[in-house]
Amino acid sequence: MAHKHSNESTPRQKTYGVLAEFDNVSSLMAAAKVVRDAGYTKWDAHTPFPVHGLDDAMGVKPTKLPWVIFGAGLTGLSFALGLQWWTNAHDYQFLISGKPMFSLPANVPVIFELTVLFSAFTAFFGCLAFNKLPELFHPLFGSARFRKATDDRFFISVEAADPQFDVVKTSGMLKSLHSTNVETVMVDDSPEAARIPKGIVLGTAVLASLTLIPLALIARAREVTTTKPRVHIIPDDMDQQYKFKAQTAYSFFADGRASRVPPEGTVAVEDLEPGTPFQTGKQGETFLAQLPPEVVMSDALMARGQERYDVYCAPCHGLSGYGDGLVAKRADRLREGTWVPPSSLHSDNVRAQAIGQLFNSISFGVRNMPAYGPLIPEQDRWAIVTYVKALQLSQYAPKDAVPAEDLPALQ
């Protein structure tokens, strides 16, 4: 309702602007053009449905939003590129399917998605922002007739804030444009109206402080220790497993143990017969200096040895045996202080070892190197040691071992 001015105890009112009502589209359009041409800038038209051509009639300039969206899209693209570079190629280099660490074709799906996501969010929220939405209250809601703006009437409102605004002149102009009603819209200007109601302020403060509670609880949990069992948020989680651990009691069996004793005749792995020289590389206490009779030296054996060496040994000892394998290199780079470098197979003490000792080291492990016996069958282990011997020879060959035609190149 348009409030009338009063000299008494009604709240202080300010003119918001002038509202003109029209009952058809063509008079609205014509009026809009007149208002546009008269030079007004702070005004708007209100219609129940979109009216084609109203933008032009009002002189509305094309929006800058597309440029903002374009910028957002570029941001999304750069962000996606940076994200994938950082996580896959820099911070924790992740080798996937043998592809390059920073691999553009593999990165494209995420780039595409983030470009679109940033653009779409910007389009939506940008549209709201450019329209200054959400707007909880508008002075025009004070006009009872304005309700028809969502029904079957069309309106033009001109704000008092417009530099050209004059209540009499503007109302007069609008009246002359075939409007069915022109009214002055007032808005409550008193300081009480501008203040946010106490209840809302109080409620927001309470809610804001409530949100600190979970954060405080988390902070506390990180610092405090407890002997109480963990809170199980998800019941029947795998925290409680219905199984018996070793060395626990269980009354079901006569001896009261949950673990059963191994049956008669069980042999522990460590108690196994040491085996033949073919299996251990040792004859009694001495390491074999020659291949055992079960292994026949041949080109095929050497080739197999090279192939198996490259598979099992090269990751640590390197392809040429110097202890520069990929695993060793990475461990060096990580510098965690727990790594013992693998031996160079060309060091003096390794070269001095008999072939049986090499075999024994592979089979049962030595110092930090684990036992490879369970992984590699004996025949292959012998092939590997023949290859290791060949590698060692290659680095320390005497001059007369070099074929005549290659000598000049070395001199």
Place this chain on the structure above:
Amino acid sequence: MHAIHKTEDRTSVETLAPSLIKVGAILAVLGLGAAAFVGLRGEDGGKHFWFSYLHNLTFVLTISLGALFFVILQHLTRAGWSAALRRIAEFMTGNLWILAIAFLPILLQVLSHKTTIYIWLDEELAQNDHLIHAKHGYLNASFFAARCVFYFVVWTGLARFYGKRSLAQDHNGDLKHTVTMQKFSPISMLLFASTLTFAAFDILMSLDPHWYSTMFGVYIFAGTVLSFLAACILMTRYVQSHGALTKTVTVEHYHDLGKLQFGFVFFWSYIAFSQFMLYWYANIPEETIWYKHRMEGGWTNWSWALLFGHFAIPFIGLISRHAKRRLPILSFWAAYLLVMHWVDLYWLIMPNLDPHHAPFGLVDVACCVGMVGLWLAGFGVASKGKNLLAVRDPRLNESLAFQNF
């Protein structure tokens, strides 16, 4: 909101069609003649000529097929905005029968088992090569020929079905034509989609019978619609420059064509990249060899040209609303995209002729001129004496009043 009365605007230009026929025919004869003269006498037994012939025929065929897709689509979706443009697209489908005749030399080669173009025709290869032997039930001369005939029969049949009824409606405005065209549009679209997909497999993909891609049909489809939209923009501008349809086809229609153009630039890129990425990632030699040929040697630059020229540059060029509403800019991009579509098909087809370097020469230019001439002449024949506007289409008023945002 301004409904333009149809009779205010010129809807036909008597001199247009005859000049298109004349110029087109001359270009066709000169172009194809020169190409044949140079190409068939070469040391390669005419291989380059036949590949170029196939390439350029495919180029103009995809434009007309894109037009057919557009016509069926407008009926399928009961679209109103396009009614003012649809007759131009219908004329483009009207030259499919001429392109069918132009396909005959290739068909004859297939039926006489000449392995100039399709190596799977070689009987010895079909026996000894494991893969080609396995595909022999599909890739053999008679089945292939039967399929090609079927494709062209379906395409020319659909073109005639829609063209005839649209033209008949000019005289009496009978709504039953629109109803019929709408009613058969779903099955028409299914027929179109399946024939285009399998034609792509047969005519283009079988050039390398060891390779396959299930996405290939979609890839060709993307280029097909893209090239039609470009041709439609250019042809409509051409017609307007001769005084017809100047008030009926407005910047609003061009804006929508531009939007579709932009969308299909991106769609093509999406499909092209998807096909590439899946093969790159799986890294299976049987599949990657096709890309290896196109990424190495003399073909590297063509691949870069496609990545930037067919995707990145037109994407940026067409993204702005203003680019789509300024006709000189839009026409530039339309012409540019037609060229890039030609480059795309060249990149698809020619590495089968020479996997190591691009055999670009006079034959390619001459064949292109010849086939484009043939296509233009066909358009002229289809449009001779007919209205350029579907004057009594029930949705024409909606199209004339159409406004974009």
